[in-house]
Amino acid sequence: MTDQPDLYPVSSEWAQRARMNAAGYAAARTAARETAEAFWGEQARRLDWFETPSKIKDVSFDKADFRIRWFEDGVLNVAHNCLDRHLETRGEATAILWEGDDPAQSGELSYAELHREVCRMANVLKGLGVGKGDRVTIYLPMIPAAAVAMLACARIGAVHSVVFGGFSPDSLSGRIEDCGSRVVITADEGLRGGKRVPLKANVDAALEKAGGAIVDKVLIVSHTNADIPIVEGRDVRYGEAKRGVADDCPCEPMQAEDPLFILYTSGSTGKPKGVLHTTGGYLFWASWTHELVFDYRPGEVFWCTADVGWVTGHSYCVYGPLANGATTLMFEGVPNYPDNSRFWQVVDKHQVEIFYTAPTALRALMREGDGPVKATSRQSLRLLGTVGEPINPEAWRWYHEVVGEGRCPIVDTWWQTETGGILVSPLPGATDLKPGSATKPLPGVELQLVDAEGAVLEGAASGNLCIADSWPGQMRTVWGDHQRFFDTYFSAYPGKYFTGDGCRRDADGYYWITGRVDDVINVSGHRMGTAEVESALVLHEAVAEAAVVGFPHDIKGQGIYAYVTLNAGIEPDKALRKALIAQVRAEIGPIAAPDVIQWAPGLPKTRSGKIMRRILRKIAENDVGALGDTSTLADPTVVDDLIRNRASAA
Numbered sequence: 003m004t005d006q007p008d009l010y011p012v013s014s015e016w017a018q019r020a021r022m023n024a025a026g027y028a029a030a031r032t033a034a035r036e037t038a039e040a041f042w043g044e045q046a047r048r049l050d051w052f053e054t055p056s057k058i059k060d061v062s063f064d065k066a067d068f069r070i071r072w073f074e075d076g077v078l079n080v081a082h083n084c085l086d087r088h089l090e091t092r093g094e095a096t097a098i099l100w101e102g103d104d105p106a107q108s109g110e111l112s113y114a115e116l117h118r119e120v121c122r123m124a125n126v127l128k129g130l131g132v133g134k135g136d137r138v139t140i141y142l143p144m145i146p147a148a149a150v151a152m153l154a155c156a157r158i159g160a161v162h163s164v165v166f167g168g169f170s171p172d173s174l175s176g177r178i179e180d181c182g183s184r185v186v187i188t189a190d191e192g193l194r195g196g197k198r199v200p201l202k203a204n205v206d207a208a209l210e211k212a213g214g215a216i217v218d219k220v221l222i223v224s225h226t227n228a229d230i231p232i233v234e235g236r237d238v239r240y241g242e243a244k245r246g247v248a249d250d251c252p253c254e255p256m257q258a259e260d261p262l263f264i265l266y267t268s269g270s271t272g273k274p275k276g277v278l279h280t281t282g283g284y285l286f287w288a289s290w291t292h293e294l295v296f297d298y299r300p301g302e303v304f305w306c307t308a309d310v311g312w313v314t315g316h317s318y319c320v321y322g323p324l325a326n327g328a329t330t331l332m333f334e335g336v337p338n339y340p341d342n343s344r345f346w347q348v349v350d351k352h353q354v355e356i357f358y359t360a361p362t363a364l365r366a367l368m369r370e371g372d373g374p375v376k377a378t379s380r381q382s383l384r385l386l387g388t389v390g391e392p393i394n395p396e397a398w399r400w401y402h403e404v405v406g407e408g409r410c411p412i413v414d415t416w417w418q419t420e421t422g423g424i425l426v427s428p429l430p431g432a433t434d435l436k437p438g439s440a441t442k443p444l445p446g447v448e449l450q451l452v453d454a455e456g457a458v459l460e461g462a463a464s465g466n467l468c469i470a471d472s473w474p475g476q477m478r479t480v481w482g483d484h485q486r487f488f489d490t491y492f493s494a495y496p497g498k499y500f501t502g503d504g505c506r507r508d509a510d511g512y513y514w515i516t517g518r519v520d521d522v523i524n525v526s527g528h529r530m531g532t533a534e535v536e537s538a539l540v541l542h543e544a545v546a547e548a549a550v551v552g553f554p555h556d557i558k559g560q561g562i563y564a565y566v567t568l569n570a571g572i573e574p575d576k577a578l579r580k581a582l583i584a585q586v587r588a589e590i591g592p593i594a595a596p597d598v599i600q601w602a603p604g605l606p607k608t609r610s611g612k613i614m615r616r617i618l619r620k621i622a623e624n625d626v627g628a629l630g631d632t633s634t635l636a637d638p639t640v641v642d643d644l645i646r647n648r649a650s651a652a
């Protein structure tokens with residue numbers, strides 16, 4: 003064990019200055035629970051409504067009268083809230099700071115400029131016949147045009163479906179087809195880590211497939227000015243189209259429950275689901291949580307490193323920050339290009355105050371040592387955040403000590419595509435931090451842990467993480483398959499939303515996400531979070547990253563199979579294997595000792611950096627004929643190596 007503290011109390015400075023302190027948090031939780039209508043009705047005033055809602059909440063998770071409606075009779079427009087209402091007070095303030103993949107390229111758009119750009123794009127879309135309720139697929143790099151396209155759709159009431167630029171033509175085609183988009187917005191090319199991403203060529207390939215049958219217009223934004231083939235009658239160059247349109251466009255009045263966007267996400271079965279979010283509840287949640295969790299103050303630069311192709315990018319690159327009149331930084335590149343110092347160079351260059359990223363990126367950077375961090379100042383930083391997976395305490399402490407120099411609280415935010423925004427997170431002025439815990443639910447979020455039979459567990463306990471009541475940012479349906487929505491999330495534990503995550507609540511009421519429930523291993527009747535074992539492995543100085551899965555074991559039921567990536571320059575041997583097993587035994591207990599360790603030069607990850615455990619499980623089970631869909635892998639050769647070098651129990 004280390005001698006570092008397990009608890010990082012709120013500093014007195016934060017407790018005094020923050021938007022919400024411990025007393026405020028307690029009061030808000032009580033109000034949200036006991037007088038929900040009044041509480042949310044009051045909070046929702048942070049948005050600018052054309053018609054203020056009087057019906058606040060109408061929810062039932064029961065099968066017989068299943069419904070989720072928030073602010074139902076309210077009327078608003080998302081683009082109006084993100085742009086128009088700021089023009090008078092901060093029209094000249096920077097809305098979007100853009101940092102290109104190439105460090106020599108950056109730019110900025112004021113709120114007034116962004117407003118004009120969005121109006122132009124909205125008018126171009128109208129000219130292509132797009133109207134309220136129509137779906138538009140957006141396949142763009144991390145450039146301001148991505149935010150412009152999203153807001154242009156919102157302005158005219160069209161429903162966007164953003165597809166991450168790293169997805170293949172096949173995936174793009176399937177998503178276009180599923181939601182029935184007539185129009186696709188793309189760019190000639192994207193840039194990532196110095197490499198060109200052939201977006202327009204991918205669209206062409208996607209439209210050769212099923213997606214082509216319904217798409218009649220492709221709108222192309224110039225980014226690299228690459229030479230691209232143009233399909234006459236179908237392809238429209240945005241640069242030309244926008245010359246002929248007005249830079250003003252009225253906002254379509256939308257009912258709160260009108261759809262805002264669809265975002266595809268993978269489940270444990272079947273093809274990706276089109277998660278649908280609506281106008282009022284979603285925007286409220288993105289805006290409220292952005293201000294509360296990040297303690298956002300006017301004038302600050304907020305940087306969320308996620309791509310807009312993921313929900314994190316929707317809520318915390320675009321909608322949350324812009325609804326709050328913030329300056330949001332959009333970064334096109336990757337953490338290790340041109341070198342491992344890039345994140346921190348960008349922080350210095352744009353004087354970023356709040357920085358929000360994924361544990362996987364931190365672990366990758368940590369592996370390169372402290373040098374690239376220490377080469378920069380980072381004095382502007384005052385708050386750090388993480389999202390996407392449990393953060394191992396070692397990476398948390400590195401983030402805290404090395405990146406933040408012990409000065410910045412870390413908000414470990416738990417949420418999902420389905421939740422629209424953050425549900426569990428420390429509030430920097432209210433919550434003492436425990437490395438590796440997302441800590442406590444936000445006001446109005448009623449977490450429950452249930453056992454396999456659905457019985458609610460009290461006090462310190464481990465179970466399946468459910469949510470007993472709705473919150474405004476909750477998804478409303480699976481596009482085109484409402485039954486699948488109910489079955490996926492509400493049938494396992496009747497009357498509750500089931501997150502799919504396993505979780506432990508400690509004696510202080512802190513929540514520790516252990517990973518997807520299908521990632522929990524049962525060893526000799528003991529539940530074991532794979533994240534826990536991984537965390538123990540990466541504590542060893544030789545280890546850069548580890549992924550642990552279960553595999554069938556004659557005696558224990560399930561055994562523990564660990565894939566371990568070593569730090570650069572370290573050669574694996576028997577002694578190291580022994581040392582790692584000893585480390586896990588010491589950290590957690592003998593029960594957690596891996597049965598198998600396979601040295602893995604790389605782990606199979608999606609392009610968003612999520613480890614594809616399904617594949618690791620199959621390899622561990624020696625069932626490599628049935629790897630399933632590997633189309634979302636960032637680097638498929640990683641899998642071949644793992645199969646070739648499969649290890650077996652000693």
Ligand code: WT7
Nearest residue numbers: 314389390391392414415416417418419515518
């Ligand atoms: C799943 C949702 C939320 C936006 C990015 C991912 C895991 C997410 C945390 C966290 C532990 C986390 C959960 C969740 N997860 N954040 N702070 N600590 N686990 O969105 O792709 O919909 O994935 O990510 O397992 O269910 P997503």
